[in-house]
Amino acid sequence: MGGTVSLSPIGPIVAVYTVASERARGEALAAAAVVGVCAAVVPMGASSVAMALVMRIENVAFVVVAALGGFGARMYHAYMEETRRRLAEAERTREELAARRVADERVRIAREVHDITAHSLSAVTIQAAAAERLIDLNPAAAKEAIADIRSVSKSSLDEIRSLIGVLRGDEAAEHAPAEGTERMGDVVSFLQRAGIEVDFDESDYDKAQVPAFVDMALFSLARESATNAVRHAHAAHICIELASSPLKAVLVFSDDGVGMGSGVREHAEGHGLEGMGERIEALNGAFTIESEPGRGCTIRAEVPLEVVHDDEHR
Known part of the structure; x- marks a missing residue:
């Protein structure tokens, strides 16, 4: 009894747990080591040497358990913090993806509306001008133009009603037949009514082997090219070629008009050329414009069918 000292291990054990859960691993290990050594050497108020040894071992074990518990709590808090961070990042990514999809859909809708209205209004303008010229000279021809x-x-x-129906989720509109190269005759007629000589060759084009959305994209490209040619090219002759193989589908639209300078796609007014490129590039295709002032313009689109078919099968 006299001269012996008995210390409670509770305080040091709580301190080890706190340091292990709050501080860096090196500091926690150092604190646990110091307290463990103290617990192993401090005199114990026990009735025998064996009992004192058991108490020392028990105290050291408590220190180790406290350190491990602190490490576990620290790791749990770090895990929860990382989980919250990842959830917040996933939410931001989801919102950004949704915003990009909305922006892409707006561009697609704008492109569709532009294709429909630009072509039809150009055709109306041409026929209205013809009717105005012929109304006194040839009333029958003017009536035909009207x-x-x-x-x-x-x-x-x-077409606009159908597009609006799709946007509203009208099932009938979604399953309505879409316009494709079977209506290329309308494009040829549009150009001929504008007084342009047209050579149209589709002898190497197999519509059956071309996916419908590729066929529609090529038709839209031809229609927009015809609209631009009538409005801006002042061409006398236009060649349109459609061709396909198991590897790709190709549309070439050439005119002998006034042509354009370099960088025409980037600096062109309006959205026609930009929309053409976006439509073809969205299908992993290549869209090129070759033109020089006074030497006409050639628009070429190639869409790889192997990539399209692979995407369909995935």
Whole structure:
């Protein structure tokens, strides 16, 4: 009894747990080592040497358990913090992805509306000008031009209604037949009514082996090219070639008009050329424009069908 000292291990054990859970691993190990050594050498108020040894071992074990518990609590808090960070990052990524999808959809809708209205309004303008010239000289021809205006306007209105139906989720509109290269005759007629000589060759084009959305993209490209040619090219002759193989589908649209300078796609007014490129590049295709002032313009689009088919099968 006399001269013996008995210390409670509770305080040091709590201190080890706190340091292990709050401080860096090196500091926690140092604190646990110091307290463990103290617990192993401090005199014990025991009735025998064996009992004192058991108490020392027990205290050291408590220190080790406290250190491990502190490490575990620190790791748990770090894990929860990382989980919260990842959830916040995933939420930000999801919002950014949704914003990009909305932006892409707006671009797609703008492109579709532009394709429909630009072509149909150009056709109406041409026929209206013809009717104005012929109304006194040839009333019958003027009447025919006005009938064409009505037909083109009705067709354009139907297309816009169909597009609005798709946007509203109208199932009938979503399953309605879409326009493809089977209507290339309309493009040729549009150019011919504008007084342009047209050579159209689709002898090497197999529509059956070309996916519908690729066929639609090529038709939209041809229609937009025809609209631009009538409005800006002042061409006398245009060649349109459609071709396909198991590897790719190709559209080439050439005119002998006034041509354009370098960087025409980047610096062109409006959204026609930009929309053409986006439409083809969205299908992993290549879109090129070759033109020089006074030497006409050649627009070429190639869409790889192997990539398209692979995407469909995934």
